[in-house]
Amino acid sequence: MVGPTRPEFVLFGSSIVQMSYDRRGWGAILADIYSRRVLFLSLSPPADILLRGYLGWNSRRAVNVLDQIFPKDAAVKPSLVMVYFGGNDSMGPHPSGLGPHVPLPEYIENMRKIASHLKSLSDSTRIIFLSCPPVNEAVINENIRSGSFSEMIRTNELCKQYSEACIKLCQEINVTSVDLFTAVQRKDDWMNTCFIDGIHFSAEGSKIVVEEILKVLREADWKPSLHWKSMPIEFSEDSPYDIAAADGKTTFNPSSSTFYWEIQDDDTTTNIINLCIKT
Known part of the structure; x- marks a missing residue:
């Protein structure tokens, strides 16, 4: 521990979360933006953004570790938890029975369990679920043909089903959500600009994620x-x-500047290029 205890913003999910600090990712952008922000002036230090992302994970594995990652007896309860699972769950089942596929009804119940556990931590813990984004099917299929992966069924139709199910569940249980499936597709040429491999976000894709999260937090x-x-x-x-x-x-x-990032938020743009600083 360095200095006084800080409020915690936790990013919890699969590789979309684990890789969010890479390549000017959305987690890194949020960490920069919130690096000097406090909840109560003179009463609390700035928020720490904690990364709890696990490449390849699905909602089934997430449910099994909730008590370890978010213990109910922890001295510090998170102020905000952003949760992303769905991309791996939505993959078609592998013929061997192996792989991350989770049937849609089970995925919904797993996400319900995650929300219930997080709500039980503290009355002041806020929750945001990020829905399954679209993918570039052509790039994914090319990776399969190149031998990078075994047989893998990952389509936008499946992503859409799991995204819609996540949003519908959030409406039912009163959890704030971000519809990434819709948000990403608003950008022109999204398939070629928003991903590094057809699945994980590029810098351009990450800016969309951050803009949508900040919009939700503002409203x-x-x-x-x-x-x-x-x-x-x-x-x-x-x-x-x-x-x-x-x-x-x-x-x-x-003190109010952010570094390196270009973020569209609240109808204003903060442009930070290289080592230049603009407020």
């Missing part, structure tokens, strides 16, 4: 708000040790 009626612009900034006071401004008489306060 959610949560007290306190977990949207980054609504949260106070840690150590935000001006300092003579900040970088000198162009006028040579004042300093530039960088």
